[in-house]
Amino acid sequence: MIATIIQRAVMQGTPLLFGSTGEILTEKSGNLNLGIPGIMYVGAISGVAGSFLYEQAVTTLNPFLAVFIPLICSLIGSTLMGLIYCFLTVTLRANQNVTGLALTTFGIGVGNFFGGSLIKLVDTDVPSISLSATSTIFKTQLPFADKLGWFGDIFLSYGFLVYVAIIVALISSHVLKKTRTGLHLRAVGESPETADAAGISVTKHKYLATCIGSAIAGLGGLYYVMDYANGVWSNNGFGDRGWLSIALVIFSMWRPSISIFGSILFGFLYVIPTYIPDITVSTKKLFEMLPYVVTILVLVITSIRDKKENQPPAALGLPYFREER
């Protein structure tokens, strides 16, 4: 029972972990990308579209291509979203909040439009597409997972994207903390004029961090459809996971390593109502609020402690013009 709950929590948390790792990288460059929900949505539908077309084209799936095609499609889709965001906010210096929110609306619209179109193509009774063959490949467990009892359930029973999420978070954490690239990226987010004076290209770092961050976040969407939802796409099925990812960024105080545990905690809070017997719908909704409540608590505690390292990057949300001082 406990093993199952943890298993579900990790699976629930993985999209959030992808989303928050991506958003942390983005925010460290000083870009507050509120388009993450839309970007994750686009990441999901791009993967679905790629996979759908591949499944339609062949009779037997090549396992490598069945993973590779949706993966590449998803990365391209979400990176493009990141590029749009960068072009608008960095090059054209549009307001970051407005651009981000617009991208969220846009991304969900794009997702629902192409999702709806694909559903029309297959001509089914239910308003969804099922890519169960691809999903099975995405969900392939590690060997021995079912032979090692609870240990296997908790640690080995997941599809490969779960491990990718954790590895990406660990790498991001290492890059931010220990490498010169990370140092320069943080400098850009903290004080772009200082970085500029030190000869660091602010524009380049913002573009790279935001696009890579978007690509990572998009994988969260892909994981959700292909693994968590068993390859079933239905419009608006993604829920509020995008916003939870942004909440998770604040919860983890801009540290991808903390984000790993945060995502499992958020996932746990998300799934716990289903394990409480006789729960009413209204109580369940109350439980769904818990991740946000926890985030608000973290915000309150960090601002009371007022430790500079736990604050958002100082130049977050501010456009940078060299000439305007």
Added chain:
Amino acid sequence: MEQNFALELKNITKTFGSVVANKNVSLQVRKGEILSILGENGSGKTTLMNMVSGIYYPDSGQMFIDGNEVTIASPKDAFNYRIGMIHQHFKLVDVFSAAENIVLGLEDEKGFDMAKNIEKINKITAQYGFELDPHKKIYEMSVSEKQTVEIIKVLFRGADILILDEPTAVLTPQETVKLFMVLRNMRESGKAIIIITHKLHEVLSLSDNVAVLRKGEYVGTVKTAETSESELTEMMVGKKISLDIERSEPENCEDRLVVDSISCVNREGVKLLDNVSFTARSGEILGIAGIAGSGQRELLEAIAGLQHLDSGSVIYHDPKTNQEENLRDKTPMEIRQMGVRLAFVPEDRLGMGLVGNMDIVDNMMLRSYKKGKSMFLQRKNPKSLAEEIIERLEVVTPSADTPVRRLSGGNVQKILVGREIASSPTVLMAAYPVRGLDINSSYTIYNLLNEQKKKGVAVIFVGEDLDVLIELCDRILVIGSGRIAGTVDGRNTTKEEIGLLMTKSSREEQEGGSEE
């Protein structure tokens, strides 16, 4: 054979629009030498050095490094020529440690090794006698530690020519002594050092040669050992220039504002105002002269109720009720209602007093929004006031509905000063109201102040240009390091006298500091 100059400038000229910031400036500095660049505020010292460090590009003139002509088009070029500049405003990332800031922006030869970098930093600190913990975060540092980080940052990059822009402006006397010791160590190790300053005693105690600038023009270079304070002062301020500002005799003078021994300290514990006492009289213009940042701003803010005072009192004599009130316990709003007005023109004119994105009428309403009877704002009176100011002060604007930020600096200042005057004040404080203005606009402002003086207003004028202060003011209060250095009569003082007073107080402090 004579050694090549580490850096030589020949006939450098730089203009910003119609303003000439530097005109035919030439100077040289050798290795193992400290050169001071001396000049009043706005004499073009910083502009000149910004050209050497690649921030500006000169209109004409040549630069030579080690005898070879060079073109410095960007800060990167300057760095390649081993020129490092320490700006007055530090460029540091607050949440980073000292070491992280120092290595920022550099390329690694093989891998990023913080421990090795820290080792190198420690070597530099030991070599020149700095005190610095490379792991300390910038936000935990004092101003002088931050400056140390900036200097080490430049040395870490291998700079041989160091330029320091007013390095002592933010330091305590003890810290200044320490900095000078480090600079002398650097001189011993063969660095060429240029220090921008307007403090005479620093020039005399530190440098080998002094180059003097006055209003953008190069006056000359003298050997420190062969010069004297009075000679330098004369070079710096030049001869008196007559401006012909009409000055009437003060009439019906009575004490309006009696400031009695006020003091205040900032968060770092540095005294901003130290036992300042003076009296502002009605029908008189009281000038305040002093090096920028000597406490002028704090003084005016203290009177306006914006600055917390640690001791002393500000007694206001109300001409209507003939009562005396202490402004110290009043809120800014109460003080305003008593008729005390502050027109403060900060470095960015829009920063205090006006809202750039709002139009002229709305900016007028910032002072009157509490008036009016209904719950809706009254735009009629402010609108006519705005139009009156536009007409009387010849503000160049498409209409009264134009956002203030679209206007030129001079027009913005006219609106600011005009609005304060329109409320018929009893005390008018104007800080740098002509900063950055052309001659005509400046005269409009001077005339406005004179007009107020004739109306019996006590005018307090903080200015930079000593010529103007002498021509305009009845009495001039000279302030230095938050203390009153002296009061002179505007009618029979000289620039030399004020100049000496301006530098005197900080010199005494310096001597006091080195004894400790």
